[in-house]
Amino acid sequence: MAYEQFAYLYDYLMKDAPYEAWRDFVKRKIKQYGRTSSARLLDVGCGTGELSVRLAQDGFQVTGIDLSEDMLTVAQAKAEESGVRVEFFQQNMTELEGFALFDCVVIFCDSLNYLQNEAEVRQTFARIYEHLHDGGLFMFDVHSIYKMEHLFANQTFANNEEKISYIWNCFPGDVPYSVEHELTFFVQQSNGMYERFDEWHIQRTYEVERYQQWLLSTGFEVLDISADFTGEFPTETSERIFFVAKK
DSSP: OOHHHHHHHHHHHTTTSOHHHHHHHHHHHHHHTTOOTTOEEEEETOTTSHHHHHHHHTTOEEEEEESOHHHHHHHHHHHHHHTOOOEEEEOOGGGOOSOOOEEEEEEOTTGGGGOOSHHHHHHHHHHHHHTEEEEEEEEEEEEOHHIIIIIITTOEEEEEOSSEEEEEEEEEOSSTTEEEEEEEEEEEOTTSOEEEEEEEEEEEOOOHHHHHHHHHHHTOEEEEEEETTTTBOOOTTOOEEEEEEEO
16 A cells, blocks of 8 residues: 555544543653743654644644655644644654754654664664754653564454454564564445555564663663553553653
């Protein structure tokens, strides 16, 4: 499936994603660590802009970047419809460049897990560090190893609705703590017929300690590590790991 088709299905497929929880997490951590609600904020891997728009509604000066031009087209339309100003740019997070300094940078919805190796993760951390004011905050989440190995690998998920159905197969990847996602969608067209689209995604994660080490070696101070929106430190069965760091 081309990103053009996937971009316009994305919000439908992500309708149950915890956007309000991410929004509250950002606001809570910014308040906790002394940044203001009018801060300049960069949303990396912003997709169709769902979180970007919500944060702009909260008073943040938001910029969003994503690899997909079609995702950004949807995001821009969404911002305009919501009556907020968000600047969107097509960029690779590993090659972030050309912006004035931000007070806060976020990467949520496991976008960081799409980077395929350690070098790309560390390069992204370095680029973000360069684009933050001193004292600026960097927040992100990633899939846990438990989720990759026990909740994704060798699993099949399916959903059958009137307009969109899908089959989602997950296979262990070629490198440790990685998963390959094979997705097949059946989407109803205007003539009532269904068209098939196929997507292939690869995600990879690492131990909590390695993310922490890479942040420290970049120059960040690690302020907070938690799991699953609980505020508690990750356990062996945590699914989503959150990091908050400061330049």
